[in-house]
Amino acid sequence: MDTNDCPYELPADPSTVNVVKKSPHILIVGIDGVRYDSLLSTPTRAMDRVAATGFLLPVRVHQRNATISGPVWATVATGVYADRHMVTGNSHHPAELDALPDFTEVLRSAHPELQTMIAASWYPLATPTHCGPIFSSRGWVPTPDPEETNDAASWVCADDAVADYAANRLENEDLAASFVYFGEADVEAHNHGTGSGYVAAIQRCDARLGTLLDAIQARPDRAEEDWTVVVVTDHGHLDAGGHGGESDAERTAWIAAGGASLPRRVSAVDHADIFAQVLATFGVNTADSEGVPFGGRQKARQDPRLDTPLGRRQAAGRR
Numbered sequence: 001m002d003t004n005d006c007p008y009e010l011p012a013d014p015s016t017v018n019v020v021k022k023s024p025h026i027l028i029v030g031i032d033g034v035r036y037d038s039l040l041s042t043p044t045r046a047m048d049r050v051a052a053t054g055f056l057l058p059v060r061v062h063q064r065n066a067t068i069s070g071p072v073w074a075t076v077a078t079g080v081y082a083d084r085h086m087v088t089g090n091s092h093h094p095a096e097l098d099a100l101p102d103f104t105e106v107l108r109s110a111h112p113e114l115q116t117m118i119a120a121s122w123y124p125l126a127t128p129t130h131c132g133p134i135f136s137s138r139g140w141v142p143t144p145d146p147e148e149t150n151d152a153a154s155w156v157c158a159d160d161a162v163a164d165y166a167a168n169r170l171e172n173e174d175l176a177a178s179f180v181y182f183g184e185a186d187v188e189a190h191n192h193g194t195g196s197g198y199v200a201a202i203q204r205c206d207a208r209l210g211t212l213l214d215a216i217q218a219r220p221d222r223a224e225e226d227w228t229v230v231v232v233t234d235h236g237h238l239d240a241g242g243h244g245g246e247s248d249a250e251r252t253a254w255i256a257a258g259g260a261s262l263p264r265r266v267s268a269v270d271h272a273d274i275f276a277q278v279l280a281t282f283g284v285n286t287a288d289s290e291g292v293p294f295g296g297r298q299k300a301r302q303d304p305r306l307d308t309p310l311g312r313r314q315a316a317g318r319r
Helices: 036-041 045-051 069-078 103-110 152-172 184-192 196-217 272-281 309-318
Strands: 023-031 054-060 115-120 175-182 225-232 252-258
Touching (some): 023 069, 045 054, 045 196, 045 252, 069 272, 103 175, 103 272, 152 175, 152 184, 175 196, 184 196, 225 272
Parallel strands (some): 023 225
Antiparallel strands (some): 054 252, 225 252
């Protein structure tokens, strides 16, 4: 048949089609101390928006980490566990952490043109306070430090300030990778347990997440961008409040993620995987991480370390 006589529009030759690759961006949102069961039983519209294009999965805090903020956030930042980064609590800053660049530093080293952001209401994440800076590149914190009073009102104000600051930058700047942290829910559980006040704090944190998502959607070039959003907690809580122990309530955390570039099936994740996912988003090698990009971890593995390139190399050397 002579295609010149065909009345229908034929599909273009794939070899001649110019595919415009969207620019990658990733946002990591840390919400401290939110129990997985409490999250599931609490209406969280923003979290639902994230998980609708990806997943929400429970995460067992790795046995090499205590169920304490410092060690777990250090794993998120550096991709290794406490026996390597040596953050074992919230008070002491180890020299070993200084030798481990966080994911924003690794990313900027590989791609100096990229911009990053860190904004947190918990000072050790972004300043040389107690066990910090966990992110050695440091970042923005609200003033005054909410831990000076450690009451609910101070943390609400601090988290709101972080949300406003981060949303403004997300909407108006070309940020490749960002980490934003909210601490109110954890403090509420410590002060009053996991009752109605805790649920309300979780919902306020979810509303702040919604503010960040709306800022991304309002970007003038949003249609040309490929955004991945990851939301993570570091540990759970006892019913009466408190953590650091070995109970399921304390050691069960969770990770949610959404975005068009995520694998269709993700069955298991680990805190260390966030570091690997950030770098993989920009094509940066993750071989020295103890995590793997999302979708690369098997659900039932006796030793989760074996699901990483580094873990497989180490296991081969032990045989």
